[in-house]
Amino acid sequence: MLREHPCHRHPPGQHTDTCLTGPCGFCGTTLQAIASGECRSCLRIVCEACDGGYDPDRGPICHPCTQPGTGPRARPAT
Numbered sequence: 001m002l003r004e005h006p007c008h009r010h011p012p013g014q015h016t017d018t019c020l021t022g023p024c025g026f027c028g029t030t031l032q033a034i035a036s037g038e039c040r041s042c043l044r045i046v047c048e049a050c051d052g053g054y055d056p057d058r059g060p061i062c063h064p065c066t067q068p069g070t071g072p073r074a075r076p077a078t
């Protein structure tokens with residue numbers, strides 16, 4: 001990990017401006033310039049570049065929560 005994820009500083013799901021508009025806690029990308037959402041597994045804010053598998057119903061799942069080798073990633077090549 002690069003550093004502490006901003007979502008570690010508040011109760012799960014209760015996001016602050018820091019984690020919603022600041023840098024992505026995983027890669028540092030400014031969230032105002034890239035799509036982001038709440039990981040359905042760890043409830044941390046994950047940016048588009050860091051979501052390991054987006055589910056239309058459940059939302060993004062970040063890479064740290066994605067178990068590699070569990071199957072092919074069904075991700076649209078957009």
Ligand SMILES: [Zn+2]
Nearest residue numbers: 007015016019
């Ligand atoms: Zn947060």
Ligand SMILES: [Zn+2]
Nearest residue numbers: 024027047050
């Ligand atoms: Zn990121």
Ligand SMILES: [Zn+2]
Nearest residue numbers: 039042062065
């Ligand atoms: Zn996660």
